[in-house]
Each structure stands twice: as C-alpha cells, then as structure tokens.
Amino acid sequence: MSGGTFSVVILPFLRPWLACFFTGTAVKIMDDYLDTPVDRIIGRQTWAARLEEAALPYALLALSLAVIAEPIWAITLFWASYAMGMRGDMARLLPLGLRGWQEALVLGVISGLAFGWKVTISSWLAIFTVQAIDDLVDQQQDKMTGAGNWASRWGMVETGLATIIAILILSCLDIAKLVLVLMNSFLVLGVQRCWTRKEDGTRG
Secondary structure (H helix, E strand, O other): OOHHHHHHHHHHHHHHHHHHHHHHHHHHHHHHHHOHHHHHHHOOOOHHHHHHHHHHHHHHHHHHHHHHHOHHHHHHHHHHHHHHHOOOOOOOEOOOOOEHHHHHHHHHHHHHHHHOHHHHHHHHHHHHHHHHHHHHHOHHHHHHHOOOOHHHHHOHHHHHHHHHHHHHHHHHHHHHHHHHHHHHHHHHHHHHHHHHHHHHHHHO
8 A cells, every 4th residue: 555545545534533532532531530439339440540530630631632633523522422421310400500401402502503413413323322332231230330321221122223223324424433433432441441451460
C-alpha cells in the first residue's frame, strides 16, 4: 500500500476514531466514578478506583481531547451517553429540577438544532447499541447489584431485537460511526483491564 493510498483510506477516519476513543474513555471513567461504592463491594477494579479523587479531572481531560479531535462526534456521543446513563432515573427529579426524560429530551433537541438531526440520531443509536450489548452481557451481574439494566427490564429477547433494529438503522445512517464506536468501546474496556492488571502487578 502506497503512502498516498494510506492517507486516503486511513486519515479521514483518524480524527473520528480518536473522538470515539477519548469520549469512551471519559464516559467510562465517569461511569466508574459514580459506581465506585458498588464496584468496591463486588471487588471490581476500575480506573476510577485507581484514580480516586483524580478521576473526574482525568475524565474531563479525555473529553477535551475528544473535542479537539472531532468536536461534533465528541459532543453528540457524550450527550447521548449522559442520556442513556440515566435510564434508571428517567422519572426521578434531578438536581436541575427536571426529570431524567426531560433532561434527555432537552439535550436531544439542542443537539439536533446545533449539529443536525442525522448526526444526533446516529450518535444516540450508537450509544444505545453499546449500552444494550453491555446490558445483555452483564444482566446477571447487574441483577445482583441492583443496577439499571434494559435486559432485566425489557427481557433478553426484546433487548436483543431492539439492538438489531438500532444497528440496522445506524448502518443506513452512518456505518462508519457504528464500526468506530463499537470498536472503541471494546478497546476502552481492554485498555482499562490491561492498566488495572498492570497496577495490581506493580503494587503486588
């Protein structure tokens, strides 16, 4: 492969790939930070547990790198992650005075008006797909900890069908986003596992 071909094929996807990776890293650190009490009980090793009070600053640093790489992807994916992360709080009154579904709706409308409905819907579908797959895999563990889980609430078959539908729609809207988000979701988890194991070995 010549250098010119490499540039044509790879470079256009480099910035979106970095945006997906760093946004995924930021979301993972923040999610682990919020779940620290539960993770501590079940003995799960996470970035947040290792970073302690530095978890949120590092999450913000990762998000800023994502915005530098590709701002529209970073913001819409992060907002979608925030909205999907409230799936257990949709009816609860949140600190801003809105219920979870109202905050999610406001973010969706702002994103659609600011960045366009296609990129907004594709980002929300991408995060829905990742979260649904995660819920399918972690259903039993989430049931023991009491964490919100679509597979437990809707059923395995229903969640699986919803995931397939989301994947099909997203494939038509933006297949590159589907591939990059899924790829980086697994990559972020892999990096975290390697890092925590290395830390365990160093401290041991």
